[in-house]
């Protein structure tokens with residue numbers, strides 16, 4: 001059994017999809033305190049900060065798993081979770097017809113080891129259909145998602161090329177975690 005220290009439904013879905021037994025608890029960490037404009041550093045520091053907060057709150061008797069995800073545009077702009085529908089429209093419009101990277105960092109700590117991994121999945125999207133985008137905005141499914149993006153949903157039909165795991169893009173590179181989670185089961 002491991003503890004997913006995250007409020008993310010997407011991360012819980014991914015662990016379930018891979019048949020990993022877990023309990024889910026939320027963790028409070030203010031990502032606004034992170035001062036960097038480098039996306040890979042941002043997610044690493046956020047994931048590390050969440051782990052430190054989880055250790056303080058839950059102890060370390062159970063293996064703790066934390067993660068953070070952002071989108072980086074081709075220009076290096078960090079796109080986080082949209083603040084509102086207007087922000088979602090702005091952020092998603094930046095991704096339309098563009099190349100982006102979804103970067104996820106995980107921290108997985110047990111009594112025996114600390115595993116960390118920062119991975120990216122790179123997408124080239126076709127231009128989003130305006131009416132389709134408006135319908136997606138109306139659906140509010142973009143809420144709580146880095147860049148308002150759903151690679152398995154709204155964005156899927158626009159994918160012209162992809163390089164990397166879909167799980168990384170959804171917020172948790174489970175394939176990279178699996179060997180370490182298996183170790184814990186021994």
Ligand SMILES: Nc1nc2c(ncn2[C@@H]2O[C@H](COP(=O)(O)OP(=O)(O)OP(=O)(O)O)[C@@H](O)[C@H]2O)c(=O)[nH]1
Nearest residue numbers: 006007008010068069145146149150151169170171
């Ligand atoms: N379903 C889906 N979720 C995505 C996608 N891209 C990013 N996400 C989610 O976007 C969220 C990024 O915000 P984070 O700050 O990393 O995590 P959170 O949801 O706030 O949850 P915490 O771990 O409690 O901080 C995560 O829940 C990711 O799982 C995607 O393409 N599909």
